Amino acid sequence: MSKKAFKKSENTQTHTAADATRLIELGKDEITQLRGKIVPLLQVISGPEQGRIIKLSEYTEFSIGRSQSCELTIADTSCSRRHAVLTVNSNESVKLEDLGSTNGSKVNGVRINEPVDLQDGDMLQLGDHTRVKFSLSLEQDAELQMDVFHRATRDPLTGAYNRRSFEESFDRELAFINRGQANGRGLGLIIFDVDHFKKVNDTFGHAAGDAVLKEIGMRVPELVRREDVFARIGGEEFVVLTRNETPDELRVLAERIRVDFEKLVVHHGDQELKFTVSVGVSYQSPTQGTLTKEELIEIADKALYEAKQSGRNKVCVKSPLKAV
Numbered sequence: 001m002s003k004k005a006f007k008k009s010e011n012t013q014t015h016t017a018a019d020a021t022r023l024i025e026l027g028k029d030e031i032t033q034l035r036g037k038i039v040p041l042l043q044v045i046s047g048p049e050q051g052r053i054i055k056l057s058e059y060t061e062f063s064i065g066r067s068q069s070c071e072l073t074i075a076d077t078s079c080s081r082r083h084a085v086l087t088v089n090s091n092e093s094v095k096l097e098d099l100g101s102t103n104g105s106k107v108n109g110v111r112i113n114e115p116v117d118l119q120d121g122d123m124l125q126l127g128d129h130t131r132v133k134f135s136l137s138l139e140q141d142a143e144l145q146m147d148v149f150h151r152a153t154r155d156p157l158t159g160a161y162n163r164r165s166f167e168e169s170f171d172r173e174l175a176f177i178n179r180g181q182a183n184g185r186g187l188g189l190i191i192f193d194v195d196h197f198k199k200v201n202d203t204f205g206h207a208a209g210d211a212v213l214k215e216i217g218m219r220v221p222e223l224v225r226r227e228d229v230f231a232r233i234g235g236e237e238f239v240v241l242t243r244n245e246t247p248d249e250l251r252v253l254a255e256r257i258r259v260d261f262e263k264l265v266v267h268h269g270d271q272e273l274k275f276t277v278s279v280g281v282s283y284q285s286p287t288q289g290t291l292t293k294e295e296l297i298e299i300a301d302k303a304l305y306e307a308k309q310s311g312r313n314k315v316c317v318k319s320p321l322k323a324v
C-alpha cells in the first residue's frame with residue numbers, strides 16, 4: 001500500500017471512531033423525567049361532541065350528561081341529565097361511576113353497576129349514541145392533540161367554531177330532530193353580522209376591525225348556553241345553532257345578543273369603538289317536517305336581509321311556514 005493510501009485509510013478510521021454512538025445508562029428516575037408526566041385524557045368518539053378532547057388532570061370530578069351544570073354537556077336524549085361522573089384521584093387514576101342513568105353506562109361493551117377503575121384504551125358508552133375513549137398520554141402529547149383539535153375546529157381570530165365545524169354540528173342536529181329525538185324541542189338558527197363593518201375598517205383600520213371581531217368571539221359564549229354552537233362563517237358574519245322549544249325563546253336570545261353589542265364599547269389603543277349588529281333567525285319545530293340545512297340557512301339569511309333593510313340593529317325572526 002502506498003504511503004498516500006495508508007494515510008487516507010488512517011484518517012477514515014479516526015473519523016469513524018469519533019462518530020461512534022456512545023452507550024450510556026439511565027436510572028429509572030431519569031427515564032421518567034425524560035418521558036414526561038403521564039396525564040389521563042377523554043376523547044369523544046361519537047355523539048354531538050364528537051372529536052372533543054379533555055385533559056382530566058385539570059379536574060377532581062368530571063360529570064357528563066344533558067344538564068348545563070355538567071362539565072361535558074351532551075345534547076343526547078338517550079343520556080340522563082347527570083348521567084355519569086369521572087373521579088380523578090391525586091395519583092391521576094380515574095374511576096367511572098354511573099349516576100343511576102336511565103340507559104346506563106358501559107365500559108368496553110359491559111354495563112357497569114358500580115364504580116370502575118379505568119384503564120388506558122377503555123371505551124365508554126353513555127346512553128345509546130355517545131361513546132368516549134379513555135387514555136393515558138404524555139402531557140406534551142396531550143397538549144399537542146388538544147392544540148391540533150382546536151386548530152381544526154376553531155376560527156383562529158375569534159376562537160368561535162369555524163364553518164366546517166358548524167356545518168358538521170348542523171347536520172347532526174338536523175338528523176337528531178328529524179329522527180324525532182328532540183324531546184319536543186325545535187332547532188333554531190341565529191345569523192348576525194356587524195352593521196357597517198367596512199366603515200369600521202376604513203375609519204379606524206383593520207386592526208380595529210379585528211378587535212371588534214375578537215370581542216364578539218369572547219362575549220357571545222357568555223350569552224348562550226354551553227351546548228349551543230357558536231361559529232364564525234364569514235368575515236363579520238356569525239351564527240348560533242341552538243335547541244329551543246319556541247320561536248319566542250329564540251327571539252329573546254337574539255335580542256340579548258343585539259342589545260349586548262349595542263351597549264358595548266370596544267377599547268382599541270386610544271380609540272373607543274361602538275357598533276351594532278343585525279340579526280336574522282329561522283326555526284324548525286319538531287312538528288314541521290323534514291327541512292334541509294340549506295333551507296334553514298336561506299330562511300335565516302332572508303330574515304337578516306329584512307333586519308338590514310328595516311334600519312339595521314334589529315332582530316327579524318322567520319319560521320319555515322310563516323313570519324313570526
